[in-house]
Amino acid sequence: MIKPKLVLNEISYAAFGKVILEELTLTLDEKSIGIIGRNGSGKSTLAKILCGLIDPSKGKLEVYINGKNRSHPNLKIGIVLQNPDHQIIFGTVEEEIGFGLKNLGYSKSEVKKKTALTLQKFDKTKSNLKEVKTKVWMDIIFVNINSNEIEFDEYIKPLENRWQKFINKKDYKSLVHSNDYGYFSLDVNCNWKFAIENYCESYHLPTIHPELNKVSNINNHYHIQGLPNRFAGQGSKKYEQPMKGNKKFNTFPHWNKDMLYNSEYIALFPNVMIGLHIDHFYVFWLEPLAMNKTKEHMQMYYVGNESANGNELKDLRKENSRFWKDVMLEDVRAIEGMQDGRNSPVYNGGNFSPVMDKPTHQFHKWVANSLMR
Numbered sequence: 011m012i013k014p015k016l017v018l019n020e021i022s023y024a025a026f027g028k029v030i031l032e033e034l035t036l037t038l039d040e041k042s043i044g045i046i047g048r049n050g051s052g053k054s055t056l057a058k059i060l061c062g063l064i065d066p067s068k069g070k071l072e073v074y075i076n077g078k079n080r081s082h083p084n085l086k087i088g089i090v091l092q093n094p095d096h097q098i099i100f101g102t103v104e105e106e107i108g109f110g111l112k113n114l115g116y117s118k119s120e121v122k123k124k125t126a127l128t129l130q131k132f133d134k135t136k137s138n139l140k141e142v143k144t145k146v147w148m149d150i151i152f153v154n155i156n157s158n159e160i161e162f163d164e165y166i167k168p169l170e171n172r173w174q175k176f177i178n179k180k181d182y183k184s185l186v187h188s189n190d191y192g193y194f195s196l197d198v199n200c201n202w203k204f205a206i207e208n209y210c211e212s213y214h215l216p217t218i219h220p221e222l223n224k225v226s227n228i229n230n231h232y233h234i235q236g237l238p239n240r241f242a243g244q245g246s247k248k249y250e251q252p253m254k255g256n257k258k259f260n261t262f263p264h265w266n267k268d269m270l271y272n273s274e275y276i277a278l279f280p281n282v283m284i285g286l287h288i289d290h291f292y293v294f295w296l297e298p299l300a301m302n303k304t305k306e307h308m309q310m311y312y313v314g315n316e317s318a319n320g321n322e323l324k325d326l327r328k329e330n331s332r333f334w335k336d337v338m339l340e341d342v343r344a345i346e347g348m349q350d351g352r353n354s355p356v357y358n359g360g361n362f363s364p365v366m367d368k369p370t371h372q373f374h375k376w377v378a379n380s381l382m383r
Contacts, residue, residue, distance in 0.1 A: 186318035200349035
């Protein structure tokens with residue numbers, strides 16, 4: 011068999027007025043080749059050209075397989091990107107492999123067959139991979155790398171029991187993600203734990219959220235403390251459904267009629283915050299980027315596809331998304347200030363309020379216990 015060969019003839023690439031590669035000519039026919047260079051020197055750009063993800067601005071790329079020149083390099087050449095979030099889009103390896111085959115034009119039956127054969131060839135004993143526990147709950151994928159930790163069903167049971175007065179497991183299936191106004195993200199210059207602290211208490215409402223406080227006053231809030239090492243947060247007795255004229259979102263069918271105005275905001279330790287309302291549910295999860303940098307991701311869900319994606323309620327979804335984004339932006343200013351305060355040389359550790367800080371104290375105890383394990 012003739013070795014595969016890549017031939018680059020005077021390849022150039024420019025983007026946004028900047029030349030990244032200029033008249034590059036070389037032949038690659040070794041089994042393993044390393045490309046080194048400084049940041050911005052064009053390593054990733056070259057790799058994308060080689061596998062056909064982008065076309066060169068000038069020049070020609072030729073791919074020889076078994077001595078034949080192939081015009082579509084992406085049929086035989088793959089790439090693993092540095093950030094898996096830019097490449098992996100499915101929840102399982104099987105779906106990921108099948109998606110690639112589908113885009114190469116294989117039929118449904120062929121995709122299924124080839125995927126199964128590929129998985130059979132993979133020997134996990136030689137990969138040094140370790141099995142981890144995963145669970146999908148209310149469309150959130152939970153991953154636990156601690157093999158000695160309790161099962162997720164046991165972990166989440168206290169919260170499910172608590173929420174039986176609002177929703178049951180059948181109601182979970184009615185949750186639909188909004189495709190138009192169902193996601194936003196925020197970049198925050200602080201440690202992720204400040205966001206959890208802030209979410210667990212409500213006494214910042216009058217100063218940080220004056221408009222929200224007019225609707226849901228601090229006196230209408232109550233503490234939520236789950237079992238140790240699981241969750242904590244707060245609830246409100248004054249939630250009002252957003253309306254546009256006489257239009258409003260569908261509601262959960264099993265919601266307790268005596269608690270129509272209740273909503274609950276719970277932090278699932280370590281980094282997931284959820285909000286349950288009679289007409290929508292959100293997931294607010296934290297992606298730590300550095301000691302003092304965090305990316306916040308918000309996902310919005312509604313009861314049924316009509317509320318989640320129907321045209322009649324599109325303006326209402328837009329307004330609801332804007333409302334929560336404004337609230338979160340107000341929190342961002344507060345927690346970035348907390349980060350600055352903790353960096354101050356005169357910071358002495360602070361004090362907990364015995365009345366208002368019980369959920370926050372529970373989170374601190376979880377952090378301390380986790381560090382001591």
